[in-house]
Amino acid sequence: MKMIKKIAALKKEIKALRQKHKTIGFVPTMGALHAGHVKLIRCARKQNSIVIVSIFVNPAQFGPAEDFKKYPRTLLNDAAVCRKEGVDIIFSPSVAQMYPSVRGTYVTVEGLSNVLCGAGRPGHFRGVATVVTKLMNIVEPDTMYLGQKDAQQAAVVKRMARDLFISGKIRVIPTVRQKNGLALSSRNAYLSEKEKNDAASLYQSLMLAQKLVKSGLNDAGLIIRRMKGLLAKFKSVKIDYVSVLDAQTFIPLKKAKRGCLVALAARVGKTRLIDNIVIPKSSL
Numbered sequence: 285m286k287m288i289k290k291i292a293a294l295k296k297e298i299k300a301l302r303q304k305h306k307t308i309g310f311v312p313t314m315g316a317l318h319a320g321h322v323k324l325i326r327c328a329r330k331q332n333s334i335v336i337v338s339i340f341v342n343p344a345q346f347g348p349a350e351d352f353k354k355y356p357r358t359l360l361n362d363a364a365v366c367r368k369e370g371v372d373i374i375f376s377p378s379v380a381q382m383y384p385s386v387r388g389t390y391v392t393v394e395g396l397s398n399v400l401c402g403a404g405r406p407g408h409f410r411g412v413a414t415v416v417t418k419l420m421n422i423v424e425p426d427t428m429y430l431g432q433k434d435a436q437q438a439a440v441v442k443r444m445a446r447d448l449f450i451s452g453k454i455r456v457i458p459t460v461r462q463k464n465g466l467a468l469s470s471r472n473a474y475l476s477e478k479e480k481n482d483a484a485s486l487y488q489s490l491m492l493a494q495k496l497v498k499s500g501l502n503d504a505g506l507i508i509r510r511m512k513g514l515l516a517k518f519k520s521v522k523i524d525y526v527s528v529l530d531a532q533t534f535i536p537l538k539k540a541k542r543g544c545l546v547a548l549a550a551r552v553g554k555t556r557l558i559d560n561i562v563i564p565k566s567s568l
């Protein structure tokens with residue numbers, strides 16, 4: 285496994301791999317790797333001759349009051365995880381490499397970037413779309429692997445790639461969870477044991493939504509109220525949003541329907557967590 289820090293060195297390596305007709309699977313991450321990331325890496329490993337994982341804590345997607353400085357950075361451990369999973373290249377550039385201009389170029393995906401997490405985190409998805417554009421231009425992967433846990437991020441990136449004619453497939457991989465349902469996240473490291481237990485209520489509320497839809501209820505307002513009622517039982521949980529949406533357009537729905545997305549964000553203690561499910565088509 286190679287650890288590459290410079291863009292020019294990675295491009296040279298990729299050019300040589302392309303000449304050998306290798307297919308490249310790419311997993312962009314911010315590091316602090318967990319079993320969710322590993323699932324993406326394993327999909328990439330199965331489907332490509334070369335797997336590249338990027339580890340870059342992207343300052344452009346953090347707001348001024350957010351956790352950029354304290355975001356967990358565990359490069360040595362991440363390298364061990366990648367080696368074990370048969371990753372070929374880790375790309376871990378510096379901020380100066382990725383953002384060479386003081387007043388640089390940014391990519392904004394209109395509309396999709398301003399709802400849900402975008403409403404509470406202005407500029408977040410501009411930062412995401414910008415860094416993924418840069419990474420896709422550097423790596424030019426055959427397939428890029430993203431997680432369903434960050435459903436809005438995946439939607440923004442797909443729209444960006446479509447609108448800017450960036451080639452390469454994008455595959456979205458189901459969310460990996462703890463036994464109690466809590467979606468794995470690098471930010472779970474901030475949670476106390478009690479908060480980890482309370483945070484399972486996020487998934488419980490999503491399961492409640494699924495159960496209600498299965499039982500024939502489709503009034504989105506009512507579903508959201510029932511979910512909020514469940515979450516309100518946990519003192520450490522402060523809801524940011526709960527929404528029932530069209531999974532492609534992210535337009536809020538009045539009536540829950542087959543394949544719709546139920547998404548939420550909440551603070552558990554001081555930690556902001558997100559989660560979502562797509563209501564299975566066969567459940568209606």
Ligand code: AMP
Nearest residue numbers: 313314315320430431433434459460468
């Ligand atoms: P991050 O390092 O948090 O930026 O995540 C890197 C990639 O891993 C993103 O595409 C995430 O959606 C994905 N990911 C994070 N957590 C999970 C999870 N629990 N299950 C599946 N994918 C995940």
